[in-house]
Amino acid sequence: xxxxxxxxxxxxxxxxxxxxxxxxxxxxxxxxxxxxxxxxxxxxxxxxxxxxxxxxxxxxxxxxxxxxxxxxxxxxxxxxxxxxxxxxxxxxxxxxxxxxxxxxxxxxxxxxxxxxxxxxxxxxxxxxxxxxxxxxxxxxxxxxxxxxxxxxxxxxxxxxxxxxxxxxxxxxxxxxxxxxxxxxxxxxxxxxxxxxxxxxxxxxxxxxxxxxxxxxxxxxxxxxxxxxxxxxxxxxxxxxxxxxxxxxxxxxxxxxxxxxxxxxxxxxxxxxxxxxxxxxxxxxxxxxxxxxxxxxxxxxxxxxxxxxxxxxxxxxxxxxxxxxxxxxxxxxxxxxxxx
Numbered sequence: 295x296x297x298x299x300x301x302x303x304x305x306x307x308x309x310x311x312x313x314x315x316x317x318x319x320x321x322x323x324x325x326x327x328x329x330x331x332x333x334x335x336x337x338x339x340x341x342x343x344x345x346x347x348x349x350x351x352x353x354x355x356x357x358x359x360x361x362x363x364x365x366x367x368x369x370x371x372x373x374x375x376x377x378x379x380x381x382x383x384x385x386x387x388x389x390x391x392x393x394x395x396x397x398x399x400x401x402x403x404x405x406x407x408x409x410x411x412x413x414x415x416x417x418x419x420x421x422x423x424x425x426x427x428x429x430x431x432x433x434x435x436x437x438x439x440x441x442x443x444x445x446x447x448x449x450x451x452x453x454x455x456x457x458x459x460x461x462x463x464x465x466x467x468x469x470x471x472x473x474x475x476x477x478x479x480x481x482x483x484x485x486x487x488x489x490x491x492x493x494x495x496x497x498x499x500x501x502x503x504x505x506x507x508x509x510x511x512x513x514x515x516x517x518x519x520x521x522x523x524x525x526x527x528x529x530x531x532x533x534x535x536x537x538x539x540x541x542x543x544x545x546x547x548x549x550x551x552x553x554x555x556x557x558x559x560x561x562x563x564x565x566x567x568x569x570x571x572x573x574x575x576x577x578x579x580x581x582x583x584x585x586x587x588x589x590x591x592x593x594x595x596x597x598x599x600x601x602x603x604x605x606x607x608x609x610x611x612x613x614x615x616x617x618x619x620x621x622x623x624x625x626x627x628x629x630x631x632x633x
Contacts, residue, residue: 299340301438302431308336312431316438359603360408361391362401362418364448365522368545369575370592371419374446377596378417385604387414396521398423402432414607415442417599420450422521426489428452442606446599447590448491449618456602457618458595462492465588465623466499469542469570472586472625474507476632478540478568482515484529484552485544486522493518496544496572524548530555540568546577549585553630569630583629591621 305312310329318325318333319342325333336342359382363371379389390413394401401421408416416436424430425448433453437443443455473481481504488494501511517532519525524547533555543549549571553563561567563583570586571578578585598619627633 299337299342301435304333304336304340304342305431308333312434312438355414355607356412357386358388358390358413359600360405360413360416361389362394362404362408362416363391364394364396364419364421366393368522368547368573369577370447370545370573370590373575373592374419374596374599377593377598378600379596380593381597381600382604385600387600387604394421394424396422396523398427398429405432405436409436409439409441415444415603417444417446417596417603419446420448420491422448422486422490425450425491426487428489442603444599444603444606446595450491454614454616456599456606456616458599458602458621459618460590460595460621460623462495462623463499463502465572465590465625466496466542467503468499468623468625469586469588470500470503471507472627472631473540473542473568473570474503474509476540476568479509480512480515480538481509481540481542482517482532482536482538483542484517484519484532484548486519488518490522493544500542519548524551526551533559538567541570543569543571546571546573546575546585546587549587549630550577550581553581553583553585563630564632568632570625574626578626578628581630586628586631587626589624589626591623595621 301312301315304315314325315333318330319337361375361378365371375391382389392404394404398421401424430450430452433443437455445455446458449457449459470481483500485497486493504511515536515538519528522545529552541552543552549569553569556567563569572588572590574587574589578587
């Protein structure tokens with residue numbers, strides 16, 4: 295028995311786009327006769343079957359939404375799920391949550407598992423490995439088959455779908471300006487490599503705030519970690535070599551760990567050094583001292599994502615139109631900065 299193949303497999307084997315394969319299998323006049331015959335013959339040879347969910351979507355709704363997130367340890371993602379469930383449940387939809395654990399393979403497997411007729415659409419935040427690889431064919435294949443997708447937080451412009459983000463650049467700009475206005479001159483940034491969309495935007499906001507204030511960007515004060523996972527050794531080494539008077543971190547876990555390190559060195563927060571992190575979670579509220587943060591409004595982001603997806607699912611409009619909704623971050627000031 296021949297192995298089951300996908301649109302992606304056919305496209306790769308015949309060196310054409312997924313869109314070309316999809317159109318050829320639908321006998322579209324946009325595709326040349328020779329290309330259609332080649333693709334159709336290959337699909338027949340390998341017994342290609344369209345994804346069951348495409349048929350399901352045409353015939354009936356499951357009233358289920360699939361949500362794929364990179365991690366559950368970050369408070370932000372739990373608030374997004376809460377927002378999704380709040381809106382979806384009110385509309386009579388159930389929510390199925392899967393974790394990619396920052397893995398491209400897990401992300402693909404989760405989507406394949408859910409895309410079997412059991413859901414009406416996806417709400418997703420991309421894994422770090424997916425953004426590092428820059429491979430979005432699994433998302434394109436799903437959307438080509440008529441399955442609506444909404445991306446939130448970590449997104450890509452390579453996939454045509456609805457998206458929901460906060461203005462990450464504005465959030466980092468606001469936080470950095472807050473530190474500058476308090477007289478801080480040696481401001482560090484603990485972030486990740488720029489392949490992560492959110493980290494790239496936050497780094498740009500940090501740098502813009504410095505330059506707008508007449509301060510020089512010192513690359514030695516920017517620590518870029520490989521992922522959003524904790525790297526204690528790198529952060530510890532950073533504080534052993536760099537002398538700074540303020541720190542902006544891209545998540546609350548990095549921030550709280552960094553605060554502990556400087557306190558162990560005898561520094562006082564915020565007298566000697568100030569801290570601001572992203573995400574207004576429990577760690578931030580109950581840290582010692584409590585942490586000033588850029589609030590990402592995860593619950594609101596979840597509600598908007600669910601609304602956009604359900605609107606797509608229930609729309610009778612044949613013409614697809616997509617939009618990106620940008621939410622404004624807010625700065626929640628606590629004891630880790632001078633009020």
